[in-house]
Amino acid sequence: MKRSKSLKLLMMGATAITLVACDEPQDVAVFENVEQCAKQEGFSSDFCETNFKTAQTEHVRVAPKYTSVEDCEVDFGAEKCEIAPQRTSSGGSVFMPLMMGYMMGNMLSGGSRAASQPLYRSSGDAKNFRTGDNHKVGSKTGITKVSSQVARAPSTKTSTIRRGGFGKTAARTAGRFRSFGG
């Protein structure tokens, strides 16, 4: 036979949801601040403090970055953004949302080793916590469960200083074609 034996025909562009189906949920702990954490049964203030500091350091690395405070506030709300320590290449300021909470592995369940990371609240969905990679964590504080994808260490965010540097040649040369390929 010279043809494919089987072919799963999904709709082009449909999101593959099968990838997360076998995902094992992880036990995590979510808090707004150290005090709230320390009130949780079995959580020492030292443990809460250490994890908070880790999350704060991560915050600088993983928070979404903006070159204008307005753009940041559109996504996170008025006065919910701060100046990031990073600078653009021309020396301009970089902005990021305020850290609104943190999430760590649940020390009591033993199984979860998820590192501590910062959490955010977007202006469009302020009741829920979100990770730096914009995965929804939920609104609940204390011990909760999230998918391992959500608990994973977030990616480094950079600040885009310019967009639209690709595509001009296509517009110039081939505007009337139905395809830019061939």
Add this chain to the structure above:
Amino acid sequence: MQRIEISERDDWKSQAEALGFNFHTMYGEPYWDETACYQFTLAQIENDIEDPSAEIEAMCFDVVTRAIDDEEVLSKLAIPEDFWTCIRDSWLNREKNLYGRLDLSYDGKGPAKLLEYNADTPTALYESSAFQWLWLEQALEREIIPSGCDQFNSIHEQMIDAFKRFEIDGRLHLASCEGSEEDEGTVRYIEECAQQAGLETSFLHMEDIGIDANGHFTDRDDMTIQNLFKLYPWEWMMLDDFGKAVPKSGVTFIEPAWRAILSNKGLLPLLWEMFEGHPNLLPAWFADDPRAADLEGGYVRKPLLSREGANVEMVRPGEEPLAIEGPYGAEGYVIQALHPLPVFDGNHTVIGSWLVASQPCGIGIREDNSPVTKDSSRFVPHVIYG
């Protein structure tokens, strides 16, 4: 090889639309056309298309090996000097190529002749790989074609296998230009293959790509792009504003930069120079080569960089020249000996031979009313029978 008129599946349009194959009809004319199919023997497929395609690919690799160390060749291909190192490194680092389409002139007899190689941004992939396959299965089931028919088409399986072997680290971003439904459909299909191979993917438009202060490319969520499949020609990336940032961006591109040597029509004279007389090649020269003037029996003049037949000029003995208009040609031309496409029931037929990770694995046939295949050509399915 013959063209056989057959009945259409009465529900093919609704199936196409349900699957997201929205460009089945274009400019009000059918693009997907199943009122006919082409029939090949297994020997024709294996001896005349599959094996020669593998052989052409091997010759192409010899051209790349030569070109990366030959400044004269790179200049002739009109590749900007800023990218010579980037192209050379991409080849020496064995950056992996995903897919390509060799356009062949073949009539069922005699050797197939290479017309050109779409090695950078080929389209018509989804139609060849998925919709043609579905057509065959349903045409068998509905007895539109006799049982025992097969098809040269394991493109889909090969695409998924290739992505599994790519060892992609991190997320794969995939991009096409805004405003082309066909290109976006093609990229969405490739994204699906990548997902079925277990990769994490994101789609975006080329125009949405950003750059950060360190010269890394970013997506719309400000995540750094590590791996980028782009249905966007290398020669345009090189000219775009962000082109200068490409060599130091740290991005692994699919197709890799060395494919720019093969998607250039200058490949044709380079192949002829290195493998003159090979049965699957046509005589070809750069337009400024005096030998080009000696071609008897007509020729085709093609811009180094052009797509969808644009700016191609065909000169036939005793006939008016046939010129297709378009925006290309500033970088120079090649002259290729005329080898007219075979005509079946008034249709000029070109065979697109697909290679995935350099393995020949399928064909897609397009027909045009004119001797030059253009973006208005129709896609017609095929079977192997007998």
